[in-house]
Amino acid sequence: MKHQQNRKFRKIVFLFLLLLLGGTFAWTAFHQQVINDHTNQIRTYIPGRVHDYYNRDTGNKDVFVENYGLDARANAIMVRIRLSEYMEIQRLGEDNPTSLVDSAERGNTSTWTTYLPEENNINRRRGEESSRFNRYSNLVFGRTGTAPWYMPTFNHDFEDLRSAAAGHARDFIQGNGATDAESDGRTHPGDGTENYWTESGERSYFDNGSGSWPGETIRKETKQHLQEERPPMTILQWEQLSPNDRFGYFWVIDPNTGWAYWAELLEPSQATSYLLDAANMTNEVVNSVVNGSYYYAIHVDSQVISPLEMERFLEPEEQGEPIDTRLEAFLEGVKGDGNPRWNRDSEPSDFNFDVMRPGRIFTMAGQQFRYLEDMGSGNHMIILNHPIARNINWNNQETELTRWYTEDFLPNDPGLRAQWEAYIAPVSETFNVGSLPFYDTTRAPNGVITNLNIFDVPYADRTRVVSDGVRRAFALSVADVNHLTRTGSFFRISDRGANIRWWLRTPESDGNSWLVDSTGIWHFTYHSHRYKGVRPALIIHQ
Template sequence: MSKVKNRKVVSAVMAVVVATAILLTGTFAWQSISQMALNEVAEEYVNPGGRLHDDFDGVNKDVYVENFMGEGEAGGVPIYARVRLDEYLETGLGAGIKDGMDGENLATPLVAGTDINDVTTWTTHLPEEGDPAGTNSAFREYYTWEMGGKTVYMPTFLKNRDSLKADINGTYAGPDGDPATDEDRYGDYETYTVGQTKTADAEYDADDNDIDEGDAGVEDVNYTLQSETHTAAETLEAQVLTMAQWKAMGAPAGPYWVYDTDGWAYWAQAIQPGEATGLLLNGIHLEKTMTTDCYYGIHVVAQFTDGRDGDWGKGAGNGFYTPDAGPEPSIDALQLLHQAAGELLKVTVSSENNAITVKTASNLQFNAAVTIADTAITNQGVTWTLEGNTSSGTSLNDAGLLTVAANEPVGTVLTVKATSQENDTAMGEMQVTVVAAADGVVISSADGATSVKRGRTLQFSAAVSNQGSQDGVSQDVTWTVSGNTASDTSISDEGLLTVGLEETVGNVLTIKATSMVNNAAVGDATVTILVLGDGVTVASAGNATTVKTARTLQFTAAVLDEGSSDGVPQGVTWAVSGNTSSSTAISTSGLLTVGEDETAGGTLTIKATSVVNSAAVGTKTVTVNPLADTVTVSTTATMPLAAGETRQYSAQVTGEGSTTGVPQNVTWTVSGNTSSSTAISSGGLLTVGADEDLNNTLTVTATSTAGSSVFGTKTVVVNFEKSVANVTAGSTTTVTIDGIKWYVLVKDGNKALLLPKDILEVNRPINSSSIDPNSPKWKGSAMETYLNDEWLSSKPVLSQKAMSTTIYTRSTWDADEDTFDTTTDKVFLLSEADVFGTMDDKTAVAKDYTYNGTMLPAPGGSWKATYNDTRAWWFLRSPKWSSSNPIVGMAIVNHNGNSSMYGSYYCSDYDGIRGGGVRPALWVTTGTYTS
C-alpha cells in the first residue's frame, strides 16, 4: 500500500444489520449481526479516524459516528461523515433464514426484487417532505423510526486505522454465545454513565500498509494492543432534517443530520478529534402485530473523509466518491460540506465582454457566479440591486440586465450587486462608468500601406465616430498591437508602429485603437511583415568540410535580399556551436580557430546572421579530426599481478602531431575494479587494492589529451594463485574472492584452506525436516546440500577453484572413535577438533580433525567472528550433547570464541542481540605458482 499517507482520505463503508424473528411467546428478539466492511481491501481507502457505532440493547437502536483519533495523536484531524440506511423486510415461513443456514426460507420480501442475502438489492431509505423518518414508506407500516437525540457512549478501543469494523455494544448471542438462550440475549450490552471509566486493550495499527487483515492479523506485526482507560461521555444532541428543512433554516453548520433526496444523511459540521456526532437513528418500534415469521434488517453504510484535498475525494476516487458506493454528493450536499468545513459562499459579478463602461441609452448584461471553495453552486439564485444611478430610467432587472437611460449623466459610476437568495451575507458587486454614445473607431495607415518591413516604422491614425451626438465626446484613443512575435515590436501612444528586426516574416499584426471614453468603441487594421534581408550563404576556404584540432579555417558570408540592391547592410555576426573546448572560437571576420582539446569526431556549426535581419541566417558544418590518432599502452612486467601489488604502465601517442608539437600527454583511468583502493596515478602506476576480487579483470586506459576519442587500453587479471600464495597462513590478512573476504588457514603444496573473515548465511537450518531434529548431523543435512550446490554455484571464482575433500564427522555425539560419517564435500564446516582440539569436550582423535590430525591455526590467534559488525556465534559440523539441558545439538563457537552447544538445528538470535550463522570452509587449488 502507498502508501503515501499524506492525504488521509478515506472511504469506510460499514454495515450493521438488525433482524427480528417472531417467537411462539409473542415476544421479539433483536439481533445485531457483525458488520460487513465493504472495499476494506482496496489500498487507496485509508481510514482518517472515523468509527461507526451501533449500540443496541434489544430495544434502543443507536447509530452515530465517532472521530476516534485524539487531537494530540498523529493524524488526528477533523473528519466529515455521511450515512445511508438501506432496509429489507420479509414475512412468511422461514423468514430470516439465509443461505448456508439450516431450514427453508419461504418468506416473501416486502419490496419485489430484493434479496435477504444481497444487501446491494435492499431499499435505500428516502426522506419525505418535512419528514426524515418517511412516515409514508411501506416499511413504516411495520416499524416506525425514532431519529435524532443523544446518548452516553464509551469511546472506542478499536483505534486501528486499517480496520473498518463498526463498534458494537450489545450482541444477539449474549455472554454465553448461544442465540437460543432467551434470558441473556444482549446480556453483554453495557449502559454507560457520564464519567464512567473502562480499562481495556486498545488496538492500534502496527504495519506500513492500509490493509485490514481482520482475524488474520498478527499482534505486534499488523496491530498492537495497549492498555488504556477511557471515560464515557455524551454524544452531541442531533436534530435530523431534510435538505429542504435545512436550507429553509438558512443552511447553518451545526449538529444536524441532513437527509439529501438520494438517501445520504450528512453531518453538517466537522467531527473534531475525540468527538462523536449525535444520533441518526435512536430507536425502532414494532407497529404491526405479526402472525407469521418476520425478518427486518437495516444495512448502515458510512463514509468518512478528512476533506483536506478540497474535493471530498473526487480527484482520487475515494472519500465520498468511492466506486460502487451509490450516488455522489449533490450540489446541495457539497454546499453543506463546504459550510461544515467553515468555508463561505462567494458571489462573483461579471459583465458581458468584461465591459467596465456602458453607453447612455444602451443595455449591458451582468452575470453572477455563486461558489463555495471554488465549487460552483448551480442551484443558488441571486437578487440583483443597483446603486449610484441618478436617472429613474436607469434600472437592473431580475436577470441582471442593466438598462442605462439616455439622460443618465456621462461619468456616473453605477454599482451592480448580486446577493445570494440562500444566504444574504454572500454578496458580490461590480462597478461600470457611464460614457457617451461613441459607437466606433476608424483606423488608417500612412499612404494606405498594408505591409511593413522588419526594422521599419509605419504611422497610423484614428477617427472616433459619434452617432447622434456632437457634444464633447473625447476623440482620444489607446493604441495596442497584437500578433507580434518580437518583443521590440511596439506602437506608441501616437500610433507609430515600430517593427523589430526579429519579427516573423509573413506575420500579420493587428493594430487596435480603443476610445478612451467607451472601451466598446474599437477599430482595427492589419499589416503584413515583409523581409529586409532574406538569406545568408556561408562558404569555407577550399570548400573544406573537416578541420583538425589546433588548426584554423577561414569562412566568408554573403547577405541576399530579394528585389533590393540599394543599401541593404551586408554585415553579419559570426557564431560557432557544437564545440566542447572553450578555446574553439570564431572571429568577427569569420576565422575559425579549433582548440587543441576539442572533441575529435565532433561537429562544429558555423553560423552567419544578418545584422539587419536576425531571421536571415546561413550555416555550414565541419567535422573535427584529431591530430593525434593512436595511443598504445604497454608495460614491461611479465609476472602475474596479485591483489595489493603495483604495476607501471606507459603510453605512446602517435599521429600527425607526433613531430609537430601535438600534445603527447594522456590521462590514465582504470575500470572493472571492485575495490575502491584499486587506482592508477597520473603517471600510469597501477595499484591493486588488497581487497580487490581475485580473478577480476582490470582495464587500464590511456586517453590522449588532444581528443577523448583517441585512447588505448590494456587488460590484466588479478592473479588468484599469486594472491593466495602471498598471504601468510594463519594471519589476519585476507583475500577477496567473489566479494567475500577470506582468511588462509593452511597452505599445502598447490592448495590452500580458506575460511571467511565474517559469519555468513544467518537463519538457515543445519538439518532438513526429514532428519531427526534431536540428532542433528552434518552428513545429508540441508546445510551440506545447500553449501555444496546452491551456495557454491553462485560463486563464479570459487566454484572453479574449490577442490573435493574427504570429510570425517562423528555420526553421533557419543559415537566411538571408529564410528564416523564420511562425506566428499567441496564446502564444509570446521569440526570442534579443528577449533578446540576436543570432541564433545573430550580429547579428539586424528579423524576428528580436518587437516593433518591437528588443530587449525586461528587467524590472529582468535576464532571470534562478527555478523553485521557485531560479534556472533557460528556453527561447527560436530554433534554435541548438553547435560544441563539434555538435548543433542551442534557444536558452535560462541561470540566470545569459546566452545558451546546449540540446542536447535536452526540459526537464529543467540541472546536477542547477536545473531549466529556459518563460516563455510573449502580447499582451493593454487596451481604450481610460487612467489
C-alpha cells in the first residue's frame, strides 16, 4: 500500500512540476574550490579533484576526493568538504513554492543551509535551520564493506576548478550554476549507479580518446578507494578516540562549521573513502506534500590545500570567531608526521619511522620504498616499491639482492656508507624456507592463505631481526606476505602488486617457487623461468 501511495505521489508531482523528474530530489553536484596559494610567484601544485557519482533513479550519491598527482611535482594534500541543502515545497492550490528556510534562495547556493550534525550523532542535524531537514531527508555517510572502485579523473589541470561529475550529477561550473534539475553538467564518465566501476571487465577501464570528457585523451584503468577504517564522525567523537586511532582513512566533521575533513594526508594516486553514499527522502515528504510538489538539492563545496598552508583551514568563518582547539589539534596531526614527502629523496636519518603508516611511500637512495610494518623495538620493515632485475630467475635472486644492496642502495662514500648501514638491522644469513605446495594451500579472495599454519616450516619462515645476523637486503617469504596482508600492511591485494611479477624466497617444490604477480595474486613457476623481478626488503632500526 505504501509503495502504491509513493508511486501515485510521484506521478502527481511529475505532472505538476515537470522539472522534478517524478518528485524525486535534485542535486547540484560540485563547486570544487581548489585553493592555489602563491608566495613570491612560486606556485603550490595541488592535484586534487572531487568526484560526484549520482543517479537520481536509484538515489545513489557517492562523494569523495582523488589526489590525481603522478609526476615529480605531486604532493600530498589536505582535504575538506562541506554540504549545504535546499528544499522548497509547493502544496496544492499554492501559486509559488515555499522555501523550507526563509532566508534560502534556490538560485543562490550561498544562501543554502549548511549541514550541521549533532555533536554525538553525525546523522542528525542540529540548529534551528539545519534541523528542519531532519523531517524530510536522511543522509547516509560513509560506506562499509570492501572499498569500491572508481575511474580516475582525466582532468589534470590543477587550475580547472571543475569536479568529476558523473551520471545525473552536475558540476557547478559546467552547468553554469543551474539549479533546474535538467541542465547537463557532467564532466566524467559513468551513470552514477552504485558500484558502476569494477576491478575487471568492461567497466574496469575507459578510453577518452575522443575527448568526450575534460582532460587527457587517453585510456585509463579503474582504481580502488582507500578502505574506510572508521565511519565518519564528529570532532567530539574523534577527541574520544585513543591517540593511536585518531588519524587514518576516515572523515571527521566539525559540527560548528559543517566542514568534513579527511583524517589523513591524501597521497598521490589515492582516493578517499566516501563521505556521502546516499540521501533518502523520508515518508514525511509523502505525508505532508499531498498532491503537491517539492524540490530538494544538495550543494557540495570542497577545498584542497597543501599541508604547508594548513592555517587556511583554521581561518574563522566569521571575523573574530575563536578557533576550536580540537580542530587545531586534529589538523596539526593530519598535516604530517614530520617526515619528508613521498617524492623527496632523503637519507635514513631524515625519517621518523615510528610515526609512519603501512603503505606510506617514501624516497631513499633515489628509489621509492613502501613502509610495511612496525615490528617493535625500533625495527621497521620496508620494501622497494617496484621490482628490479626484470630478467632474472629465482636461482639468481640472492646474487641480485646482494648486488642491489652494496651497489644501488648503500652510498659509495665510506663514511656515508657506514652511517647508512648502521640503520640496517641484521637478519639471518640464510632462511629455513622449506617448500609449500601451491595447490595444497587455501587462498582466500582477500589474498590470505588461510591454512598456512599446517605447513610448519613455511609458516615459521617470517623475517625477524637476528642480533648476530647479517645486515643485508632479503626477499620476502610467503609467510611474510601472508602476515602483512592479514594485518593490513598490504590492505588490499593490489598493494602487493607491482609493474611486473616478483619472486618470493619460498619454494613451491624442488623446481618451482612462489611469486606475486602484477595484480598482487599468488603464483608459482619454474626456478629457471626468467622475466620476473626481485623486490628487495630491509629492516630499518631507529
